[in-house]
Amino acid sequence: MxxxxxxxxxxxxxxxxxxxxxxxxxxxxxxxxxxxxxxxxxxxxxxxxxxxxxxxxxxxxxxxxxxxxxxxxxxxxxxxxxxxxxxxxxxxxxxxxxxxxxxxxxxxxxxxxxxxxxxxxxxxxxxxxxxxxxxxxxxxxxxxxxxxxxxxxxxxxxxxxxxxxxxxxxxxxxxxxxxxxxxxxxxxxxxxxxxxxxxxxxxxxxxxxxxxxxxxxxxxxxxxxxxxxxxxxxxxxxKPVRVVAMTDNHADQVLAIYQAGLDTGQASFETTAPAWEAWDAAHLPEHRLVALDPAGRVIGWAAASAVSSRCVYAGVVEHSVYVDPAAQGRGVGQALLAALIDSTEDAGIWTIQSGVFPENTASRELHRRAGFREIGVRERVGQHHGVWRDVVMIERRSSRVGS
Ligand SMILES: C[S@@+](CC[C@H](N)C(=O)[O-])C[C@H]1O[C@@H](n2cnc3c(N)ncnc32)[C@H](O)[C@@H]1O
The missing domain is CATH 3.40.50.150 (Vaccinia Virus protein VP39)
Incomplete structure (x- = not known):
């Protein structure tokens, strides 16, 4: 009553x-x-x-x-x-x-x-x-x-x-x-x-x-x-997305989501996800994140790689962000990017950069909202499945690190 x-x-x-x-x-x-x-x-x-x-x-x-x-x-x-x-x-x-x-x-x-x-x-x-x-x-x-x-x-x-x-x-x-x-x-x-x-x-x-x-x-x-x-x-x-540090236990799910992204033909020049050892060697250990659903399953990940061994580029990284196709359009990518920005800025990194296919409008919009700018287009920079593709170069310059 x-x-x-x-x-x-x-x-x-x-x-x-x-x-x-x-x-x-x-x-x-x-x-x-x-x-x-x-x-x-x-x-x-x-x-x-x-x-x-x-x-x-x-x-x-x-x-x-x-x-x-x-x-x-x-x-x-x-x-x-x-x-x-x-x-x-x-x-x-x-x-x-x-x-x-x-x-x-x-x-x-x-x-x-x-x-x-x-x-x-x-x-x-x-x-x-x-x-x-x-x-x-x-x-x-x-x-x-x-x-x-x-x-x-x-x-x-x-x-x-x-x-x-x-x-x-x-x-x-x-x-x-x-x-x-x-x-x-x-x-x-x-x-x-x-x-x-x-x-x-x-x-x-x-x-x-x-x-x-x-x-x-x-x-x-x-x-x-x-x-x-x-x-x-x-x-x-x-409702916020839960983002936590990636561990080796997430490896299989991370690679499966990576492969699903590659299969769209709009995510990267790669066509096949590497073995975990190769992925692991190519990414900085301190900037790896996964988004989890309430059952603890991985629904997206973000990571960064060094762009150069020259010390002048010590504050510049190249990043990747991938979201499970079933979890897209729910703010997962946004939450991952926000966490990656925090993690890299806390470590003194001033620039996050990457390349996006021009046709990948969802990724371009996601990055624009996270404060990335489009620097320009590298035309016909490489072949993907035998087709020459352009790449839009994007970067986010930190306003709190290195200014
Ligand atoms: C002001 S009317 C609005 C109805 C509808 N949303 C609309 O725009 O026409 C309020 C409605 O909420 C329902 N309602 C009020 N309190 C409720 C509650 N605690 N749990 C479930 N329904 C409730 C009422 O039965 C009523 O149909």
Whole structure:
């Protein structure tokens, strides 16, 4: 029994039953509500108006979640299911779009909306956001629209988000936040949790709780006013990837990921990964890193080699970074590069350099984001499978070492 949660449940069960009967949900009837909340955020969405009319959100989390085909997305407190239906279209048949809600009538409404919208790859689960009925590390993206403010146990919600996200997975939600100026007395005077306000966090408290749950890159942006001393906000965060020092025990997995990269034909002039002894001899022992999934499996690696034995180049290394194809697009490469930069800078290295095939746009973008610059293109510098290839020379000059 949780009286706050029961009150929230009853309120949304009534709203869902009204929507199922073809009536207005009755929850957004206040002055100006229609301009700030609900369907207004879905102008242009390719869904029937009867479906968008059931929105009880305070923004559109899909505008920030940047979903990709094949991803698994989870919507916390999915209500009429609008965001799940739109997600299902973006992740496509190879992905999963899951809505979670504790209110049976809302789940019925969401399934009816899915049918009306002709969406077949959306799933709706019953459960609470404080105890998500999904396995660890099973979700790429968590979204939510105007729900977390209603929870009476937010640390539990954020802990569950961190648990179900895969390393490198991300959170992109909209929620109602309280302004710093909202006093305890004003908070108490409002109607409590069911009005969103009683439980609305301030931006600072939101950041702290997400950090405490182990999420990183937390970004909170207020978007529009939704009531007196209340704002709608977009909140983003990422589940960090675990990066540790590489050991000989990782050798087989490191070489398998290397080979998978070489097989793409876009990673290197090499075509076959060497034996471990040769790889080991070619790389500096102190700058070898692996990214691990929660089960301890290697999902990527980064390493560096000396470029010259001349002492003038003692602070210059050439690097490699490879990510398991199954773990790409989740921030693994970014985490590895960040760790390699730290490791090399701590050792007094001022330049990391490498070459990238021009066609490898993902690698070029990854390096650009990590502070690398493209120096120029070496044209037709070597043959790969009998074809002359260009190479883009990239480098990152440290701002804290050797300046
Ligand atoms: C304000 S509505 C938002 C619905 C939907 N996200 C939208 O944008 O239309 C809140 C929804 O969250 C659900 N909900 C509230 N607290 C919940 C909890 N602790 N666990 C699971 N669902 C919850 C309610 O049943 C309701 O459907």
């Amino acid at each position: 949780n009286p706050d949660r029961d009150a929230v449940h009853d309120r949304y069960a009534t709203a869902a039953r009204r929507a199922l009967a073809g009536e207005n949900t009755g929850l957004l009837a206040g002055e100006g509500d229609a301009e700030r909340l609900g369907a207004v955020h879905y102008a242009g969405a390719e869904l029937p108006v009867e479906v968008t009319a059931t929105s009880l959100g305070c923004g559109n989390p899909l505008a920030v979640a940047e979903l990709k085909p094949g991803e698994t997305v989870l919507d916390l407190g999915s209500g009429g299911g609008l965001d799940v239906l739109l997600s299902a279209r973006r992740v496509g048949p190879g992905g999963r779009a899951i809505g979670l809600d504790m209110t049976d009538d809302m789940l019925t409404l969401a399934r009816r909306n899915a049918e009306q919208a002709g969406v077949t790859n959306a799933e709706f689960l019953k459960g609470t956001i404080e105890q998500i009925p999904l396995p660890d590390a099973s979700v790429d993206v968590v979204i939510s629209n105007c729900v977390i403010a209603l929870s009476s146990d937010k640390p539990a919600v954020f802990g569950e988000i961190a648990r179900v996200l895969r390393p490198g997975g991300r959170l992109g939600i909209t929620d109602i936040l309280a302004d710093d100026s909202l006093t305890d007395a004003e908070r108490a005077a409002r109607a409590g949790a069911v009005e969103c306000l009683g439980g609305a966090l301030t931006a600072d408290r939101y950041r702290t709780l997400l950090h405490d749950a182990g999420l990183s890159g937390v970004d909170v942006q207020l978007t529009h006013e939704t009531g007196d001393k209340l704002h709608s906000a977009i909140i983003r965060a990422t």
